Amino acid sequence: MEGKRALNGRIKIQGSKNAALPILAACMLIPGKCTLKGCPDITDIGYMCSLLKSAGAEVSISDTKTEMQLEVDTRHVREYRLPEKYVSAMRSSVVMMGAMLGRLGEVHVNYPGGCVIGERPINLHLFGLEKLGAQIWTEGNHIRAYADELKGAVIDFPFSSVGATQNVILAAVTARGTTVIKNAAAEPEVTELCIFLNRAGADIDFSKVFMPDGKIVIHGVELSRLHGVEYSIISDRIVAGTYMFGALAAGGTVTLENVPIRQLGSVCDIITKMGAGITTDTDKNEITVAAADRERIVNIPYIETDIYPAFPTDLQSPLLVAACMANGTLKVKEKIFSSRFRIVEELQRMGARIDVDGDTAVVTGGEELEGRNVIARELRGGAALVIAGLCASGITTVADSGYIRRGYQDIVGDFTGLGARIRYMNSP
Numbered sequence: 001m002e003g004k005r006a007l008n009g010r011i012k013i014q015g016s017k018n019a020a021l022p023i024l025a026a027c028m029l030i031p032g033k034c035t036l037k038g039c040p041d042i043t044d045i046g047y048m049c050s051l052l053k054s055a056g057a058e059v060s061i062s063d064t065k066t067e068m069q070l071e072v073d074t075r076h077v078r079e080y081r082l083p084e085k086y087v088s089a090m091r092s093s094v095v096m097m098g099a100m101l102g103r104l105g106e107v108h109v110n111y112p113g114g115c116v117i118g119e120r121p122i123n124l125h126l127f128g129l130e131k132l133g134a135q136i137w138t139e140g141n142h143i144r145a146y147a148d149e150l151k152g153a154v155i156d157f158p159f160s161s162v163g164a165t166q167n168v169i170l171a172a173v174t175a176r177g178t179t180v181i182k183n184a185a186a187e188p189e190v191t192e193l194c195i196f197l198n199r200a201g202a203d204i205d206f207s208k209v210f211m212p213d214g215k216i217v218i219h220g221v222e223l224s225r226l227h228g229v230e231y232s233i234i235s236d237r238i239v240a241g242t243y244m245f246g247a248l249a250a251g252g253t254v255t256l257e258n259v260p261i262r263q264l265g266s267v268c269d270i271i272t273k274m275g276a277g278i279t280t281d282t283d284k285n286e287i288t289v290a291a292a293d294r295e296r297i298v299n300i301p302y303i304e305t306d307i308y309p310a311f312p313t314d315l316q317s318p319l320l321v322a323a324c325m326a327n328g329t330l331k332v333k334e335k336i337f338s339s340r341f342r343i344v345e346e347l348q349r350m351g352a353r354i355d356v357d358g359d360t361a362v363v364t365g366g367e368e369l370e371g372r373n374v375i376a377r378e379l380r381g382g383a384a385l386v387i388a389g390l391c392a393s394g395i396t397t398v399a400d401s402g403y404i405r406r407g408y409q410d411i412v413g414d415f416t417g418l419g420a421r422i423r424y425m426n427s428p
Contacts, residue, residue: 001386001389001390001395001396001397001398001415001420001421001422001423002371002394002395002421002422003250003369003371003389003390003391003392003393003394003396004391004392004393005250005390005419005420005421006250006251006252006292006419007246007247007250007251007252007254007390007415007418007419007420008252008253008254008418008419009254009255009417009418009419010254010255010256010257010417011243011254011255011256011257011414011417011418012256012257012258013235013236013239013240013243013256013257013258013259014040014041014042014235014236014239014408014409015038015039015040015067015068015233015234015235015236016040016188016189016192016233016234016235016236016237016238016239016260017040017042017044017045017236017238017239017406017407018092018162018187018189018236018238019188019189019192019193019233019234019236020036020039020040020045020233021044021045021048021090021092021095022092022095022166022170022189022193023036023192023193023196023231023233024036024045024048024049024052024070024072025048025092025095025096025098025099025166025170026099026170026193026196026197026200027052027057027072027074028052028055028057028074028077028096028099028100028102028103029074029099029102029103029170029173029174029197029200029223029226030074030200030201030226030227030228030229031074031075031077031103031223031224031226032073032074032075032226032227032228033071033072033073033075033228034071034072034073034074034200034228034229034230034231035069035070035071035072035228035229035230035231036069036070036071036072036231036232036233037067037069037230037231037232037233038067038068038069038232038233038234038235039067039068039069039070039233040068040233040236040407040409041063041068041409042405042406042407042408042409043402043405043406044089044090044092044406044407045068045070047086047089047090047093048086048090048092048093049061049070050083050086051082051083051086051087051093051096052072052074054079054082054083054086055074055077055078055079055080055082055100056074056076056077056078056079057072057073057074057076057077058071058072058073058074058076059071059072059073073228074103077103077104078104080100080104080106080107080108081107081108081109082096082100082107082108082109082110084110087109087110087111087112088110088111088112090112090406091112091163092112092163093109093112094109094112094122094125094163094167095163095166095167095170096109097109097125097129097143097145097167097171098125098129098166098167098168098169098170098171098172099170099171100145101129101132101134101145101147101150101171102150102170102171102172102173102174102175102223103174103223105146105147105148105149105150106144106145106146106147107143107144107145108142108143108144108145109142109143109145110141110142110143111141111142111143122163122164124157124158124159124161124163124164125161125163125164125167125168126143127155127157127164128155128157128164128167128168128171128181129145129167129168129171131153131154131155131168132147132150132151132152132153132155132168132171132172132175132179133147133148133149133150133151133153133175134146134147134150134171135147149175149176150171150172150174150175150176150220151175151176151177152172152175152176152177152178152179152180152218152219152220153179153180154179154180154182155168155179155180155181155182156182156183157181157182157183157184158183159183160183160184160185160186160214160307161185162185162187162189162190164185165181165184165185165190165216166185166189166190166193168181169181169190169193169194169197169204169216169218170193172218172220173197173202173204173218173220173221173226174220174221174222174223174226175218175220176220177220178217178218178219178220179217179218179220180215180216180217180218181215181216181217181218182214182215183214184214184215184216185307185308186214186307186308186309187307187308188234188237188260188263188308190206190216191206192233192234194206194216196229196231199229199231200226200227200228200229201221201225201226201227202218202221202226203218203219203220203221204216204217204218204219205217205218205219234260235258235259235260235285236260237260237263237264237312238312238314238315238380238407239407239408240256240259240260240264240267240287241264241267241312241314241315241318242315242318242380242383242384242387242408243256243414244256244264244267244268244271244287244289245267245271245315245318245319245321245322245384245387246318246387246390246415247276247289247291247418248271248274248276248289248291248297248322248325248326249318249321249322249324249325249387249388249390249391250291250325250387250390250391250420251291251292251294251297252291252292252418252419253288253289253290253291253292254288254289254418255286255287255288255289256286256287256288256289257284257285257286258285259285259286259287260285261280261282261285261287263308263309264287265309266309266310266311266312267311267312267315268280268287270300270303270311270319271289273300274297274298274299274300274322274326275291275293275296275297275298275326276289276290276291276296276297277289277290277291278290297325297326297327298326298327298328298365299323299326299327299328299329299330299363299365300330301329301330301331302330302331302332302333303319303330303331303332303333304332304333304334304335305332305333305334305335305336305340306335306336307336313334313335313336313337313340314380315380316332316334316340316380317340317343317380317381317383317384318380318383318384318387319332320332320343320344320347320354320361320363320384321347321384321385321387321388321391322387323363323365324347324352324353324354324363324365324367324369324388324391325365325366325369325391326365326366327365327366328365328366329362329363329364329365330362330363330365331360331361331362331363332360332361332362332363333359333360334359334360334361335359340381341356341361342377342378342381343377343381343384343385344356344361346372346374346375346377346381346385346388347369347385347388349372349374350369350370350371350372350374350388350392350396351367351368351369351370351392352367352369352388353365353367368392368393369388369391369392369393370392370393370394371389371392371393371394371395371396372392372396373396373397373399374388374389374396374397374398374399375398375399375400376398376399376400376401376403376404377400377403378403379403379404379406379407380407381403382398382400382401382403382404383404383407383408383411385398386398386404386411386415386422389422390415390420390422397425401424412424
């Protein structure tokens with residue numbers, strides 16, 4: 001990519017990766033056919049579809065001009081052993097455990113893989129499943145879980161975990177009795193999973209009475225009560241936030257279509273405080289970021305990541321790049337993952353002034369970035385390096401872009417549509 005070019009135009013936001021993956025896992029519970037509209041065409045979705053097929057599901061994909069649609073038929077699911085090559089490719093594969101236990105009563109799986117962004121143990125997942133009656137054995141990198149019958153229980157997580165909450169929900173849907181999850185995650189992707197399962201015949205209470213208190217109640221139902229449904233995947237708040245920070249960093253005026261506006265409150269608040277204009281159109285689900293006046297773009301003193309609805313850890317890396325291009329100093333505290341500053345070394349090679357001390361990074365903005373050959377080491381950091389390249393003088397190449405394709409359908413096409421000079425290395 002060649003940088004120093006403002007971004008202008010419109011861009012449509014893809015379906016949510018973090019919502020689609022657990023919903024695909026949930027299809028394993030349903031002995032019928034489900035149709036999922038608006039799925040993002042990314043490699044992680046491909047890995048999850050391969051896992052479903054390996055268990056005996058039939059998965060068909062149809063593309064339209066505007067979206068990808070998946071049909072998942074799990075009536076003939078029999079296989080409880082999941083192949084390592086797909087499980088080890090992504091973290092989200094761990095939620096298959098709850099779904100497989102709920103459907104077959106047994107699952108054999110390797111520890112999940114994905115991006116290396118710090119300690120991401122699955123002890124809370126195993127804790128919750130054991131509370132429901134699963135017997136779990138671990139041998140090296142392999143996990144076996146078995147349950148004659150899952151039974152409802154009160155599960156009090158020591159801290160909120162999106163994946164563990166989703167895993168317990170999936171297992172509890174067909175458990176005998178009632179399950180209460182305390183300190184449950186309240187991210188939109190958890191809510192979407194509950195909505196999908198309820199439409200398929202589950203009985204989950206995540207109402208306004210419970211969710212503010214961090215509680216979800218699942219009343220177990222017979223497997224035969226679950227039925228196939230048609231469902232539309234929500235748009236991706238992290239992809240939207242990435243492009244919003246891209247506009248803030250590079251300058252220009254960008255309108256994002258198909259945006260989950262209510263889920264982006266913390267992002268809009270920060271971008272506004274940093275001096276850009278934010279306009280929302282709730283009728284059209286559009287957000288416009290106006291950052292053409294670079295004199296107004298300044299850093300604010302302090303930001304920290306935290307669980308929803310606070311500022312998301314997945315947008316910390318794009319924020320760092322925007323902070324490099326703004327005037328003044330920003331301190332960022334990372335409260336979710338221990339190794340989320342892996343992008344800093346690459347940004348420093350481009351000329352950024354960033355100091356890291358444990359879980360805190362201090363960015364001194366206003367420095368010119370220079371194009372370099374850099375390496376994506378994880379998904380969100382890779383996308384942020386693309387933004388940095390669009391802001392830097394000269395030419396930047398981002399290697400290991402496979403990480404980026406795990407979560408972004410076509411980041412090159414999206415930025416090209418906004419006027420960026422960018423292409424894939426194998427393109428003319």
